[in-house]
Amino acid sequence: MEAIQLNQYEDISPVIDKPIISYQKVSKSFGDLKVLREIDLDIAPGEIVAVIGSSGSGKTTLARMLMTLEQPTSGVIMVDGEPLWHKSVNGKLVPADEKHIRRVRSKIGMVFQQFNLFPHMTILRNVTEAPIHVLGISRAEAEERAVAMLNKVGLGNKLDVYPAQLSGGQQQRVAIARALVMRPKVMLCDEVTSALDPELVGEVLEVLKEIAAEGETTMLLITHEMAFAGDVADRIIFIDKGRIVEQGPPNVILSNPRNPRTREFLSRFRQQWASKS
Amino acid sequence: MIPINPPFDLLPALLPGVGITLQLTIFSSLLAFMLAFIVGFGRLSKYKSIQVVSTIYVEFFRGTSLLVQLFWAYFVLPHFGLELTAMQAGVIVLGLNYGAYASEVVRSSILAVPKSQTEAGIALNMTSTQIMYRVILPQAFLTMLPPFGNLLIELLKGTALVSLITLSDLMFMGAQLRITTLRTTEVFCLVLIIYFIIAYPLILGVRGLESKFSKGRA
Numbered sequence: 390m391e392a393i394q395l396n397q398y399e400d401i402s403p404v405i406d407k408p409i410i411s412y413q414k415v416s417k418s419f420g421d422l423k424v425l426r427e428i429d430l431d432i433a434p435g436e437i438v439a440v441i442g443s444s445g446s447g448k449t450t451l452a453r454m455l456m457t458l459e460q461p462t463s464g465v466i467m468v469d470g471e472p473l474w475h476k477s478v479n480g481k482l483v484p485a486d487e488k489h490i491r492r493v494r495s496k497i498g499m500v501f502q503q504f505n506l507f508p509h510m511t512i513l514r515n516v517t518e519a520p521i522h523v524l525g526i527s528r529a530e531a532e533e534r535a536v537a538m539l540n541k542v543g544l545g546n547k548l549d550v551y552p553a554q555l556s557g558g559q560q561q562r563v564a565i566a567r568a569l570v571m572r573p574k575v576m577l578c579d580e581v582t583s584a585l586d587p588e589l590v591g592e593v594l595e596v597l598k599e600i601a602a603e604g605e606t607t608m609l610l611i612t613h614e615m616a617f618a619g620d621v622a623d624r625i626i627f628i629d630k631g632r633i634v635e636q637g638p639p640n641v642i643l644s645n646p647r648n649p650r651t652r653e654f655l656s657r658f659r660q661q662w663a664s665k666s
Numbered sequence: 667m668i669p670i671n672p673p674f675d676l677l678p679a680l681l682p683g684v685g686i687t688l689q690l691t692i693f694s695s696l697l698a699f700m701l702a703f704i705v706g707f708g709r710l711s712k713y714k715s716i717q718v719v720s721t722i723y724v725e726f727f728r729g730t731s732l733l734v735q736l737f738w739a740y741f742v743l744p745h746f747g748l749e750l751t752a753m754q755a756g757v758i759v760l761g762l763n764y765g766a767y768a769s770e771v772v773r774s775s776i777l778a779v780p781k782s783q784t785e786a787g788i789a790l791n792m793t794s795t796q797i798m799y800r801v802i803l804p805q806a807f808l809t810m811l812p813p814f815g816n817l818l819i820e821l822l823k824g825t826a827l828v829s830l831i832t833l834s835d836l837m838f839m840g841a842q843l844r845i846t847t848l849r850t851t852e853v854f855c856l857v858l859i860i861y862f863i864i865a866y867p868l869i870l871g872v873r874g875l876e877s878k879f880s881k882g883r884a
Binding site for chain 2: 519
């Protein structure tokens with residue numbers, strides 16, 4: 390079965406001159422379970438890429454490896470021309486130390502499904518903690534940046550409250566501000582609306598759309614929100630069983646996918662999309 | 667008939683013992699507190715040897731009697747050339763013993779902080795030390811406080827055992843006073859009350875810390 394279908398995994402990958410992110414034959418296994426299989430993926434600076442696929446397809450792992458939360462089993466991930474998990478020693482790639490990893494990953498930021506705010510810090514401190522202690526900027530400047538960012542996500546009036554006092558949607562907006570205030574070149578959003586009540590999804594997606602529209606940050610969105618992916622992404626990638634099965638511009642992938650697996654996955658959504666556009 | 671007049675006349679004879687009991691409690695709890703963190707971290711160390719040494723320490727001091735440990739420190743060690751005063755033996759043994767219990771509190775509280783908090787720290791590019799001290803420990807400390815409070819009270823009460831290695835603490839003075847006055851009921855009522863009077867502010871203090879550290883928590 391697998392062997393016969395193998396040719397369907399050939400996807401058309403755009404040629405990108407100087408990718409900010411480049412996965413090169415990246416595989417990840419958890420024990421015997423192969424989660425990702427030889428992923429090749431280039432992302433251009435400023436590009437907004439949405440990754441879709443069913444649960445367990447490996448899409449979250451794709452982002453987590455880039456944030457250094459999971460180590461690839463094999464392959465190389467390049468960030469802005471530098472290997473993330475490796476160091477070049479005499480032309481050979483060897484596993485990197487924490488110092489190297491921290492330097493390279495400083496270009497990456499991430500927003501999580503469960504927000505992961507620090508419960509013992511006020512909203513303001515959640516957002517200023519890393520700028521002060523990681524970037525080393527002054528408290529005054531960090532607070533100025535944080536307030537500006539919290540205003541942007543509509544929470545400038547909640548500086549002194551604690552995360553537990555906010556709704557899920559508000560917490561997620563704080564998490565977005567906390568990531569953005571570090572000014573990452575690449576933002577990873579891992580199913581950022583999946584833990585939210587339906588009526589709170591909109592406010593979070595609005596904030597992300599606004600950031601996407603500014604065009605300064607490269608974004609990798611792992612998402613179940615097809616309409617949102619269709620609205621903001623430059624490219625949609627469909628992952629199935631650890632492989633990139635199909636990718637392309639939203640209007641192609643969402644309305645006219647070639648691959649049978651993509652068609653199947655999107656069947657329910659495609660009807661809505663077609664009637665909308 | 668037991669006299670119901672408060673036996674205040676007995677107090678001056680007991681008070682020097684209170685001082686010894688307080689000294690023991692303060693110094694041995696400080697030692698226990700430090701050991702709790704050193705050993706608690708030791709048991710979580712990535713180095714196998716540190717883990718093993720920490721585990722042996724914890725299991726030894728938890729697994730043997732406090733009284734026997736005190737006797738060892740005071741009566742047996744001199745045979746090996748290590749002379750300790752009764753106070754030194756008391757502080758060290760109480761500290762080591764309660765430090766072993768408290769290190770388990772430290773270890774389990776650190777492990778109880780969700781992994782997602784560490785991941786949030788990594789996503790903000792913090793160093794592992796920053797993640798531990800700024801993210802994990804402040805949250806773990808809140809979990810540690812109630813069991814720390816219990817152990818502190820236990821330790822205070824455990825200090826009574828040092829009366830058996832010749833230290834004139836509250837318990838020792840009470841026992842002496844009973845022999846000289848034969849007013850057994852009054853003496854030991856008073857001793858009970860004094861222990862409680864020392865313990866209660868400790869309980870309140872721990873509660874105060876808890877509410878301070880739980881600020882903002884749901």
